[in-house]
Amino acid sequence: MKIKFMGGAKTVTGSCFIVETKGRRFAVDCGMHQGNAEVERRNWDIESYDPEKIEFVLLTHAHIDHSGLLPRLVKYGFHGAIYSTAPTIALLKLLLLDSAHIQEMEAQWKNKKHLRFGETQVKPLYTAKEAEATIPLFREVSYEQILTPLPGLEVKFRDAGHILGASMIELWDKQNGYPLKLVFSGDIGRPAQLMVQEPSVIEEADYLFMEATYGDRDHKNEGDSLQELEEAITFSYRRGEKVIIPAFAVERTQEIIYSLYLLFKNGRFPKDMPIYVDSPLAVEATKVFMEHVDYLDEETQEILKDGKHPLDFPQLHFSQTTQESMALNTLAGPAVIISASGMANAGRIKHHLRHNLWRDGASIVFVGFQAQGTLGRKIIDGAQKVHIFNEDIVVKAKVYTINSFSAHAGQGQLLDWLSHFRTKNMQVFLIHGEFKNQQILAGMIREKFGFAVSIPEYLEEITLRAGQKLKVVEYPEKATPRIDWNYVIGDMEAKLVQIRERKTRLEKKPWLEQTELRDRLLEINRHIAEIVSEV
């Protein structure tokens, strides 16, 4: 049995593991690579996945870093089944199309710019049509059901407690006399998360492929999210102002609605304060949650038994059209507005911030991670003024940050989950995490449990043999990732083509500009010579 790491190796995104057993190939996840340009370039190298030879895909969950390359896989010849749970499939019908629209818009924007500089046009990573072509390949599986996608290969999806329908995958390869058991953790949820179950307990595995997103830390200030939300609501309600909550459309938005319902149920939410969900994607995703109530946790099931629905109560309104969204800007009196994107860098939320950030008494409540450079990050970092739609807006609203909504287990929770494994000589591969975080977690796993741990490289291939322990690769504490020279050279060749194109255009320009370009090129050439001599 062989495993090739196509992504999620020393990085969080691009999860895809190609498994080969007795000459048959299949993949666990097929995620989009997101991050810097070097990482995102991997999205274009779909041929290295050998799509035609992949017989089926086992899909852990709907997040794009696990599913976002499926349309490309299909475009390049994959035509097998994509096995996943019903909610994952329903969410992906929305998310893959959404992802395609983003790709199309980005390509359009780049092409406008390229046109100005006379450069070649780019194509989107995939189109909406290509995303749609993926949908018919989905095959529904239930948790705990045994699936036999190949003779001698058994698969079981288990609840990962991460987002609706998210799974861990247990896999038994019984083709040899000696059965081999693999576990892919998928993304492991935070045990105290609202709505979803706790992550399933698994006790046996010969080889465990485990996520390590928060391998280096526990969640900071994992406080009482309800109390914190209540504070913001009371503050703005008393002042007749709005509470603006930027939230990702899938999962986070529903958790917020659910939290508001819990406050409402306990008489902690003003009866005359409306709640608006203003994001078409969030509205559609909420429907998926309501259609798959059997995937929700016991606490939610209890509420449902009472004939109530935590995602559907009188004060809750959904606005879909642009007109409905715009009407919220002139709405008088206190209200809660939940809108996307979660980092406030795009989407309708920017309009709501423009209309409320400057208002004394309004509240802005951040409920998710805010990446460097985003509008959300600037606001939580205490900016006095921010720039939205070519306008400077002063920040007078009260800013709240609630950290207890993460959908990932923190370090201690990852170790707790791991503590249930009873198999001696289990080999752990840490995936889905930054290398430095993985190193920290690897050290703790070795020390606490004595399991062998390795951290695979991007495109590394390992061979697993039944009944035979794998040679463990120990990485030195401060090892730097190996340089992917093929990538570096490919990148330079692509740039060389661009330089040639620019040179042709520059030949029509004044002599001074030409000389300047020549000097810069000579300088670059000197640097390249230095690097080459070091290799």
Ligand SMILES: [Zn+2]
């Ligand atoms: Zn995820």
Ligand SMILES: [Zn+2]
């Ligand atoms: Zn993930």
